[in-house]
Amino acid sequence: MKGSTTNAPVSAARRLRRWPARLDFLQSATGLALGLFMWVHMFFVATILLGKDVMWTVARMFEGYFIFGRPVYGLVSALVATIATLFVVHAALALRKFPANYRQYRTYRDHIKEMKHEDTTLWYWQVVTGFALFFLASVHLYIMLTRPDRIGPFESADRVWSDLMWPLYLVLLFAVEFHGGVGLYRLALKWGWFAGDGHDAAGTRRKLRFFKWALTGFFLVLGLLTLAAYMKIGIDHAPFYGQHYVPGAAATTGVTP
Amino acid sequence: MSSVTDSAPPKAAIPPADAPKRMLHFHVLRHDPQDPVSIPHFEVFELEEAPGMTLFIALNEIREKLDPSLAFDFVCRAGICGSCGMVVNGRPGLACRTLTQDLPAEISLAPLPAFELIADLSVNTGKWMRGMSERLETWVHSLGQEVDLARIEERMDPELADRIYELDRCIECGCCVAACGTARMREDFVGAVGLNKIARFALDPRDQRTDQDFYELVGNDDGVFGCMTLLGCHDVCPKQLPLQTQIAFLRRKMVKAGL
Ligand code: HEM
Ligand code: SF4
Ligand code: SF4
Ligand code: FES
Numbered sequence: 237m238k239g240s241t242t243n244a245p246v247s248a249a250r251r252l253r254r255w256p257a258r259l260d261f262l263q264s265a266t267g268l269a270l271g272l273f274m275w276v277h278m279f280f281v282a283t284i285l286l287g288k289d290v291m292w293t294v295a296r297m298f299e300g301y302f303i304f305g306r307p308v309y310g311l312v313s314a315l316v317a318t319i320a321t322l323f324v325v326h327a328a329l330a331l332r333k334f335p336a337n338y339r340q341y342r343t344y345r346d347h348i349k350e351m352k353h354e355d356t357t358l359w360y361w362q363v364v365t366g367f368a369l370f371f372l373a374s375v376h377l378y379i380m381l382t383r384p385d386r387i388g389p390f391e392s393a394d395r396v397w398s399d400l401m402w403p404l405y406l407v408l409l410f411a412v413e414f415h416g417g418v419g420l421y422r423l424a425l426k427w428g429w430f431a432g433d434g435h436d437a438a439g440t441r442r443k444l445r446f447f448k449w450a451l452t453g454f455f456l457v458l459g460l461l462t463l464a465a466y467m468k469i470g471i472d473h474a475p476f477y478g479q480h481y482v483p484g485a486a487a488t489t490g491v492t493p
Numbered sequence: 494m495s496s497v498t499d500s501a502p503p504k505a506a507i508p509p510a511d512a513p514k515r516m517l518h519f520h521v522l523r524h525d526p527q528d529p530v531s532i533p534h535f536e537v538f539e540l541e542e543a544p545g546m547t548l549f550i551a552l553n554e555i556r557e558k559l560d561p562s563l564a565f566d567f568v569c570r571a572g573i574c575g576s577c578g579m580v581v582n583g584r585p586g587l588a589c590r591t592l593t594q595d596l597p598a599e600i601s602l603a604p605l606p607a608f609e610l611i612a613d614l615s616v617n618t619g620k621w622m623r624g625m626s627e628r629l630e631t632w633v634h635s636l637g638q639e640v641d642l643a644r645i646e647e648r649m650d651p652e653l654a655d656r657i658y659e660l661d662r663c664i665e666c667g668c669c670v671a672a673c674g675t676a677r678m679r680e681d682f683v684g685a686v687g688l689n690k691i692a693r694f695a696l697d698p699r700d701q702r703t704d705q706d707f708y709e710l711v712g713n714d715d716g717v718f719g720c721m722t723l724l725g726c727h728d729v730c731p732k733q734l735p736l737q738t739q740i741a742f743l744r745r746k747m748v749k750a751g752l
Contacts, residue, residue: 254752256714256751257708257718257750257751257752258752259718261752332714335678344678347674347677348674350580350583351584352583353584355725356725422721425722425737427745428741428744
């Protein structure tokens, strides 16, 4: 019977003891979903670099415009609500890992200083950036949830520039890329992915670490370029704040007369 | 930045005989918790480096020539008994397996944290290990089977025997516990040493415990789910045990058992 799980009825106490496994799994599953979403999301947002029409098309696509012939903003809200739920579940589970009091915090800090060990230090920054995400990501999610009708080349650029969201997005970009990058790297190690037969664990770890930093670097550059693009459009469009984008019209400034 | 395999065994490159000798400064954390007036402080000892000198040799020389009251533990001097674990320049390691030539001239030595301090560099890892062993029941459970010493043992696949032996090489030095941020923050965490033992008994066909039984022991936040994959344990283990993969293996197994 070795190695098999039993199907016998389990006592209530035993059932209770199953929760740590579920919570651990859920934390990783939500982390994975959020981390992958973060990367995909960046590609969609960055379509502004390919032109306003491309970004406009992507935004309408999420509204089902090309299926229903009109924008269904509920679709966007539903997607945002799903991400927000994952986010809340993940944050609630991650709270279990935070240092519980000052003594634990102090011990960890001293431990980092003595050990000078990269993965130990990265965990601290993961907690710090995770904490920052509580606030930064919540603001962003709430706006997307409540104003799904205002996503587009001008609409988003107005929000970035005229509504003064760019400082928040700037900090959010660094926090989320760092946190998600380290998180996905740790996930792979935690569950032993890409480890092959386990004989070259050190080599796998070195490669994973390399990919993690490379991807974080790539997405930070892409994110900064994207943010700059929206800021530029936002500055140009500020006198016409609130005006919707109409594709095909006035490709240079985008200002419709 | 730390490298992944910074726990490589000492290499015995012998410097030329006419090489100028270094003066080493050992900054040793001194404290006697039994003595009410003792306060923890660093004391500096100066020694001339000798070829092939290990921390074991250096500490003995300090005790012989400079301060007979210095407390530290040694038994085997060969990385087998696990008694000489200490924090060397911030990182846990075995004093008998650490060559001074691999260290800078300023060397700080402190007792392993997370264990009860006996005095100076001597800590009670035995007490901690015993508590962990009792909690995790780290022995072969042959349920309901009479142990018959006259009977010939059942054959074991040599490949499996090797895998078990690989994990059995743990010397319970406690370095992995001292290097673990989780263990430092949360006293009840069983540490990589405990998780490795469970992984070892889970492999052993003579142990009849099921995954459910193991789940009862480590399927919680003081066990495998408490591990935050910081991998300090893996990087300092003086026996180079595959702790990273073993903990991941146990985590997958325990999640399956618990879902
Ligand atoms: C309120 C916001 C958040 C907080 C407080 C938070 C906190 C944490 C903490 C403390 C960990 C470490 C857990 C551990 O070591 O077991 C973690 C893991 C992780 N986080 Fe977050 N996080 C937040 C949001 C996010 C977001 C938005 C993403 C996606 C980009 C994300 C992706 C991940 C991933 C992939 C992991 C690894 C999961 C694991 O180790 O099991 N987190 N998070
Ligand atoms: S696992 Fe390694 S570091 Fe930990 S007690 Fe065993 S030998 Fe020492
Ligand atoms: S991998 Fe787990 S056991 Fe090892 S140092 Fe990290 S938290 Fe501790
Ligand atoms: S003295 Fe035995 S391991 Fe160092």
